[in-house]
Amino acid sequence: MSESKKKTQIKDFSTNIYDIKNKDEYSYKSKKGITKEIVEEISEQKNDPAWMRDFRLKALETYNKLELPTWGPNLDELNMDEIATYVRPKTDMKSSWDDVPEDIKNTFDALGIPEAEKESLAGVGAQYDSEVVYHSIKEDLVKQGVIYTDMETAVRDYPDIVKEHFMKCVPVSDHKFVALHGAVWSGGSFVYVPKGVQVDIPLQSYFRLNSPESGQFEHTLIIVDEGASLHFIEGCSAPKYNKVNLHVGCVELFVKKNAHLRYSTIENWSKNMMNLNTKRAIVEEGGKIEWVTGSFGSKVSMLYPMAVLNGANSKMEYTGISFAGHGQNLDTGLKVVHNAPNTSSVINSKSISKDGGIATFRSLERVMPSAKNSKLSVSCESLMLDNKSKSDTIPVSDIRTEEVEFSHEAKIGKISDEEIFYLMSRGISEEEAKAMIVRGFAYPISKELPLEYAVEMNNLINLELEGSIG
Amino acid sequence: MKNIVLNETPVRTSKNYGINNIEIKDFEEPVIKEFKNIKITDNENCVSSEKENINLKFGLGDYFLNQSNCQANVNLKINVDKKLKEPIIIEYNLDQSNDVLVDNININANDNTKANIIVIYKSVDEINGYHNGICNAEIGANANIHVTIVNLLNTKINNFYSVNSNIEDESKTLFSMVEFGGKYNVVNYYAKLAGYKSVNKLHSIYLGKEEQRIDLNYITELYGEKTNVDIEVNGALKDKAKKNFKGTIDFKTGSKKAKGKENEYCTLLSDTSYSKALPMLLCTEDDVEGEHSTATGKVDDNELFYIMTRGISEKEAKKMIVKAKFNSVIQGIKEATVQNLILEEVDRRLD
Numbered sequence: 148m149s150e151s152k153k154k155t156q157i158k159d160f161s162t163n164i165y166d167i168k169n170k171d172e173y174s175y176k177s178k179k180g181i182t183k184e185i186v187e188e189i190s191e192q193k194n195d196p197a198w199m200r201d202f203r204l205k206a207l208e209t210y211n212k213l214e215l216p217t218w219g220p221n222l223d224e225l226n227m228d229e230i231a232t233y234v235r236p237k238t239d240m241k242s243s244w245d246d247v248p249e250d251i252k253n254t255f256d257a258l259g260i261p262e263a264e265k266e267s268l269a270g271v272g273a274q275y276d277s278e279v280v281y282h283s284i285k286e287d288l289v290k291q292g293v294i295y296t297d298m299e300t301a302v303r304d305y306p307d308i309v310k311e312h313f314m315k316c317v318p319v320s321d322h323k324f325v326a327l328h329g330a331v332w333s334g335g336s337f338v339y340v341p342k343g344v345q346v347d348i349p350l351q352s353y354f355r356l357n358s359p360e361s362g363q364f365e366h367t368l369i370i371v372d373e374g375a376s377l378h379f380i381e382g383c384s385a386p387k388y389n390k391v392n393l394h395v396g397c398v399e400l401f402v403k404k405n406a407h408l409r410y411s412t413i414e415n416w417s418k419n420m421m422n423l424n425t426k427r428a429i430v431e432e433g434g435k436i437e438w439v440t441g442s443f444g445s446k447v448s449m450l451y452p453m454a455v456l457n458g459a460n461s462k463m464e465y466t467g468i469s470f471a472g473h474g475q476n477l478d479t480g481l482k483v484v485h486n487a488p489n490t491s492s493v494i495n496s497k498s499i500s501k502d503g504g505i506a507t508f509r510s511l512e513r514v515m516p517s518a519k520n521s522k523l524s525v526s527c528e529s530l531m532l533d534n535k536s537k538s539d540t541i542p543v544s545d546i547r548t549e550e551v552e553f554s555h556e557a558k559i560g561k562i563s564d565e566e567i568f569y570l571m572s573r574g575i576s577e578e579e580a581k582a583m584i585v586r587g588f589a590y591p592i593s594k595e596l597p598l599e600y601a602v603e604m605n606n607l608i609n610l611e612l613e614g615s616i617g
Numbered sequence: 618m619k620n621i622v623l624n625e626t627p628v629r630t631s632k633n634y635g636i637n638n639i640e641i642k643d644f645e646e647p648v649i650k651e652f653k654n655i656k657i658t659d660n661e662n663c664v665s666s667e668k669e670n671i672n673l674k675f676g677l678g679d680y681f682l683n684q685s686n687c688q689a690n691v692n693l694k695i696n697v698d699k700k701l702k703e704p705i706i707i708e709y710n711l712d713q714s715n716d717v718l719v720d721n722i723n724i725n726a727n728d729n730t731k732a733n734i735i736v737i738y739k740s741v742d743e744i745n746g747y748h749n750g751i752c753n754a755e756i757g758a759n760a761n762i763h764v765t766i767v768n769l770l771n772t773k774i775n776n777f778y779s780v781n782s783n784i785e786d787e788s789k790t791l792f793s794m795v796e797f798g799g800k801y802n803v804v805n806y807y808a809k810l811a812g813y814k815s816v817n818k819l820h821s822i823y824l825g826k827e828e829q830r831i832d833l834n835y836i837t838e839l840y841g842e843k844t845n846v847d848i849e850v851n852g853a854l855k856d857k858a859k860k861n862f863k864g865t866i867d868f869k870t871g872s873k874k875a876k877g878k879e880n881e882y883c884t885l886l887s888d889t890s891y892s893k894a895l896p897m898l899l900c901t902e903d904d905v906e907g908e909h910s911t912a913t914g915k916v917d918d919n920e921l922f923y924i925m926t927r928g929i930s931e932k933e934a935k936k937m938i939v940k941a942k943f944n945s946v947i948q949g950i951k952e953a954t955v956q957n958l959i960l961e962e963v964d965r966r967l968d
Contacts, residue, residue, distance in 0.1 A: 555894075
């Protein structure tokens with residue numbers, strides 16, 4: 148029984164869908180590096196309005212002024228002179244999969260996107276390299292005034308709303324890579340949910356980077372207006388190349404009064420990817436942001452979704468898991484700023500490291516003097532599967548009022564020998580017992596994921612453990 | 618005056634969080650002269666005035682280490698070669714004519730020894746002074762050593778202190794730290810658990826008032842198998858006091874079956890006090906158990922109400938609650954006069 152199950156697991160991943168490499172075909176690819184001329188050329192290629200062109204050039208100035216972070220994973224391998232920041236695929240955006248070029252469509256077919264769209268999504272955006280190649284939204288949502296489109300269309304068709312919000316939540320001065328994003332961004336999704344509209348079925352954007360030695364810089368801007376709700380899912384992957392690829396996306400979320408947004412991410416970039424992404428939500432009175440995050444891929448990740456609780460009674464929940472295997476350095480966590488009375492946040496994080504992988508949980512919980520009667524609860528657990536790996540927990544709390552209840556707990560350790568022994572005494576093999584325990588460890592997170600992603604995560608755990616034994 | 622940056626954490630995080638180190642913008646270099654106000658109780662003749670250069674793995678920074686090695690006005694060596702029956706008590710008093718103290722204490726505890734060493738720093742109220750101290754302990758195998766550092770300086774003196782220890786096989790060490798004084802009170806504590814089954818307990822209490830700036834950086838590294846670390850920190854802040862607590866438990870490869878636990882609880886007694894905490898767990902060995910917890914909040918309303926229904930004023934009730942939180946550390950010092958001294962200071966500082 149054990150043998151047949153093992154074979155199934157290998158078969159599941161022998162087709163490794165994420166590693167499909169298409170020929171590097173494009174209609175335009177920028178020169179490698181980051182210069183004023185390249186930024187101007189990208190702006191011209193994208194037919195930017197003047198304000199966006201000026202914005203890009205100012206962001207480039209900021210990029211040139213800012214230093215690399217003096218903390219976190221080593222970024223020495225990243226050489227911007229070797230990265231092409233804009234790759235326009237050989238197609239423009241389509242609203243029917245039949246119109247998407249066959250090789251690109253086949254990739255998304257293999258990733259299960261059109262199938263998921265049919266079964267469980269209210270809208271889909273699919274980005275290939277630097278541009279969105281497919282976008283759709285259910286008709287009934289359009290009738291209710293929901294906008295779900297690519298960012299280029301939004302800049303063109305909704306200039307006022309984009310101008311009001313674009314890089315206001317995450318200013319370009321925030322850090323060097325945000326400034327880089329501001330200069331060369333392309334692709335991404337724009338969502339507006341009008342007042343009171345409940346989008347019951349999730350929208351999903353999927354980001355695929357095919358071109359080697361290139362970067363993806365998509366911008367996601369979501370506004371959930373008063374009393375509205377939305378579940379947005381973001382997935383990302385790329386085939387593995389020998390040289391470094393770069394992902395510097397930016398996600399800006401505006402959760403208005405009494406609105407609710409769940410933002411789920413499954414990140415499975417290839418293990419040559421530097422993933423230096425920035426995500427932030429501003430939450431108004433009575434609003435709620437939920438982050439559900441699974442980080443499995445990339446060579447280096449620095450990812451700390453942030454919530455700014457600006458309105459009284461606003462809430463944040465963070466549920467995250469990261470799995471760092473051989474050659475990976477996943478530095479993940481979150482930031483939350485309580486800026487108004489009666490705000491609350493609940494943070495649950497789990498990390499697993501194995502085979503030399505480095506998993507770091509890093510956080511900031513800040514409570515401002517105005518945030519009377521705030522409550523924060525933080526729990527993080529780390530599981531190490533061998534002693535070649537590394538697991539660090541680096542949480543900062545910054546409490547500036549006495550009217551607060553704040554608690555933080557963290558645990559670190561290995562799979563308990565007693566638990567393995569118990570399961571093995573019931574006739575379960577050691578490998579299966581370990582996988583079972585790890586899945587149990589991850590369960591509180593995986594149960595929050597959309598079903599297909601939870602299955603994918605469990606498969607990933609099977610695969611990773613399979614490689615680690617014997 | 619100059620800017621200095623000191624007390625770096627072993628691992629950096631974003632500089633925007635303001636906790637990797639502490640910056641003092643109005644640092645005045647002291648004029649170091651003779652220091653005479655020192656009282657030593659040493660009934661078993663272990664203490665001598667002997668100078669030894671110290672190397673610190675962490676410490677506050679080169680400035681403070683060099684000053685201690687080159688310009689210390691008090692150098693003491695404590696040589697423990699047996700199981701001592703009586704405590705060694707060293708008491709420094711800073712006053713108008715002894716307002717700058719740069720001291721280092723080298724403790725050398727041989728195998729199979731036992732000692733209770735208490736070092737107290739006090740001052741008169743109205744002086745602006747300076748203290749830079751280092752306590753270095755080399756602890757042999759199977760020893761049982763308790764070191765207590767009591768900082769009761771006023772809130773105008775700048776206090777900079779480093780503790781460094783190396784602990785060998787099966788030794789048990791307890792460091793009790795009382796952190797009440799100092800305009801800036803900047804403390805670096807490092808323990809290396811080198812030996813098999815070595816134990817390091819660090820029990821600390823802090824109290825901040827007025828505009829005190831407290832920066833505590835407690836670091837433990839576990840190298841030996843079955844080593845054990847227990848960091849327990851309890852503090853209270855009132856007025857505009859600000860505190861950074863940085864606690865690190867670092868499990869090194871090879872520290873199999875080691876255990877590490879770290880708890881910090883900060884009680885905020887005013888709405889203008891400010892608490893930051895960074896409890897780090899670093900780990901390169903899988904076969905360990907590590908955990909930490911921190912909590913921050915005001916005095917529990919139910920506790921306060923319960924005590925006040927017994928006819929006790931709110932202020933006295935808060936004092937009682939803070940003293941109760943400090944109790945296990947104070948009682949652990951095992952020297953009644955020192956316990957009373959600390960309790961009186963808690964009363965005085967919370968008035």
